[in-house]
Amino acid sequence: MANDNIRNFCIIAHIDHGKSTLADRILEKTETVAIRDMEDQLLDNMDIERERGITIKARAVRLKYTAKDGKDYIFNLIDTPGHVDFNYEVSRSLAACEGAILVVDASQGIEAQTLANTYLAIEHDLEVVPVVNKIDLPSAEPERVCNEVETVIGIPAMDAPRISAKMGTNIEEVLERIVTDIPAPKGDPEKPLKALIFDSYYDSYKGVIIYVRVKEGTVKVGDNIRLMATGSVFNVVEAGFMDATSLVNNGSLEAGEVGYIAASIKSIGDTQVGDTVxxxxxxxxxxxPGYRKVNPMVFSGIYPADGAKYGDLREALEKLQLNDASLSFEPETSIALGFGFRCGFLGLLHMEIIQERLEREYNLDLITTAPSVIYKVTMTNGEVQYIDNPTNYPDPALIQTAEEPMVKASILSPSDYVGNIMELCQDRRGVFKDMKYLDDTRVELHYELPLNEIVYDFFDVLKSRTKGYASFDYEMMGYSPSKLVKLDILLNGEVVDALSFIIHADKAYGRARKIAEKLKENIPRQLFEVPIQAAIGGKIIARETVKAVRKDVLAKCYGGDITRKKKLLEKQKEGKKRMRQLGTVEVPQEAFMSVLKLDS
Amino acid sequence: MSDTGIYIHVPFCARKCGYCDFYSGKYSREDSEGYVKAVIRNLESFSSEELSASTVYFGGGTPSLLSSQQLRLIMDSVRSSFQLLPEAEITLEANPSTINDEKLSGMLEAGINRLSLGVQSMNSDELRFLGRSHSPERAEKAVRDAAAAGFGNISCDLMTALPGQTEEKLLCSIDRLSELPLQHISAYILKVEEGTPFFHSGVGEILPDDDSSAQLYLTMVKALEERGFMQYEVSNFARPGFESRHNSRYWKCQDYIGIGPSAHSCHGGKRYAAEADIRSFIASPLQEVYVTDESPCGFEEYSMLRLRLKEGLRLEDVQEHRSDIEKKLPQLMREGYAEFDGETVSLTPKGFLMSNSVIEYLIF
Known part of the structure; x- marks a missing residue:
């Protein structure tokens, strides 16, 4: 197969700017799927992806297109995850392409996420084809948006196709641009095999399916392949491509092609994204080049609400890990919550998605602890410790310096909200770097922020303070020394380990007060008064009290009918199971959850 | 010969009170006659067991709707089927409005020696709210007439935590009651039970909150004790020696036989209940019962019932749980919920108010 028929590309777009709809239209126009088989937004195949309008895992699909020049072309559309948490996966997906379609909403303009991914595409030498979507909207301003693309990104955009993916307007123009603007892949099928893994997933019949872009050489069924980072060797059972709904075993893949390999691979840990086959x-x-192991950035304890479900939780995590090598977990024990797992995530969204999938797909009722980042602590004896669990935070007397991870944050917003954004960033200990006007009404702000200030609720608050208009992106930038303290929460005088967290000293008082108030709201009045205290070391810095209940009695026990009283006892027994018993204090799971969202 | 108590449920009312969730239906002469026959059939079915009876209790419903003749027939049957002890306590619940001299002498003749009057309040607004047909004055007259007729053991019901009830109003009811010739007061916190008219009309929404109800209860306990009615159970108060012996059977896990639709029994090592259906009760040769507990009076149930009594739970009787309970006592005592003399745990009025939680804490 001649390489010059092939076009490998991805679509870059902000959430809601129409990536999935455009992908669907392309699938439809190339008749990859019969229209009657179309479900809305075919490429996003997980429920959560659809509901959140985001793509979590990349997929790739092969399309056939007969262009106006009369020739037949093979399109490989590689779908990329759209979120900062999956930045590395995005970069690997981009590395599998020669071009990217940049979809910009005709009324919203460029968003932080799009910008970040577009820069990434340009870094990878991809040909960026801008497309202005949603021209059917009354508020559409395609001229302004094209202008913005030119000034902000610095690529020609005035002749960008104006389309409406929803209405199917001008989709063919996009397809023609793919043929004319995106270069065909290079590569020699005769050279030794060199293929990039840009995604993988676990199939219960075939084992791990790896998605590859073949850069050089050829891979055939029966070949022994080696995954270079891990060194493991497998025998190829299938090699082929994906149409919109299924895998097509083609027997081989050649340089320039995008496709899949199945080789009876048992563990997804062997098939790391970015590795070379x-x-x-x-x-x-x-x-x-470019392979690196993905490391989790955010950690949180996940516990079953019902202790008896510990085994189920482990099984569910194992299953999720089959498809998500970036999820890490190890068993941990909490005095308050019992047996659970310390889980590592790429970022906040990743964490939320995992929690949601555990609850939804595996029907588990969970208690999660406040997310923590990894703190770097240098001890007085020179030893360096990385702490991802507040419980393990060393005695302050033994700490020489404590450091916390920092991020470079970029925020795009209408200029009206600059004041609100600055206030928020300042409140989150941000250091202002610069501010650029993208045009008359939109600005881009740069801040350096501690990661632990954005892992709780930064994005939610940013959204609410900018009426949903601001977009936000960040990248890691290393560690910086910080005045950190460990804040403990005590109920009835006992430290509740699951509620401890690490915080900057200046913010400890405010947060301690808020947590105490939240707990007071969420711990029901019970038999005994419950003192709630927040403490740093031995020093109490906030206090609230849940008063004891005064009346809880069945006054009547009469006519010899004690069945009601017995039923009540049974109910109490049951109710007790839903509460965490901490000494004499009963804490409902909502109380643990309530302290996670303090500002919203 | 083993001893038992007999509970006879009289499932008739002139009209239903909004708060009541006991089983009862509209009174008719014809039904009452069929009912009395059925009660007698059921009583006779126990004759072969050779039981003695130290208490009999006519509850309802409105037992005072039965005629003197009907009461006498039932009591005769009790005497022929059981060995009714000479000092037996024989109680009948009565509506103050239905009391007259003729009725009273009929009751005495049948052998009734304890009268429990559904007074509920001595405030006319509260009585109207509760749907009672009597006035405070009518209630006073009923008590005085009963005493004059020869009843030396009279109990009155009193309700607290009514909507709009203040401590003042409650104390006023207590004062008027305690001036009467009575020996016992059953004092309940109003609870709106599911399925009652109060439940459907949303009375639950206007009840005093838990803190105010608790305060009213504590005020009531104190006032009753000051007037000589000593608390012996969560909701029961008596002059010394006049504690209800029949009701005490329930709290002491002693046997009782319940006859009549919806009546509960603890007999022959089981708890069971009769079907709540007057028709089937009248028609069936013997009442249909279903077992509610195959092995009653285990530790949890025994403790829960015992702790309703002021005399409390003797740890000797729950020896294998002694150390668990002793460990939990200090905190309960610190909070003023319980008292402990080294052998017996008993709840304070504050503890009675929290008895569901206190008992749960102690026994689970």
């Missing part, structure tokens, strides 16, 4: 007998000299 080569032929075991005839390996390439060196792997493709």
């Amino acid at each position: 080569t032929n075991d007998e005839r390996p390439c000299d060196e792997p493709l």
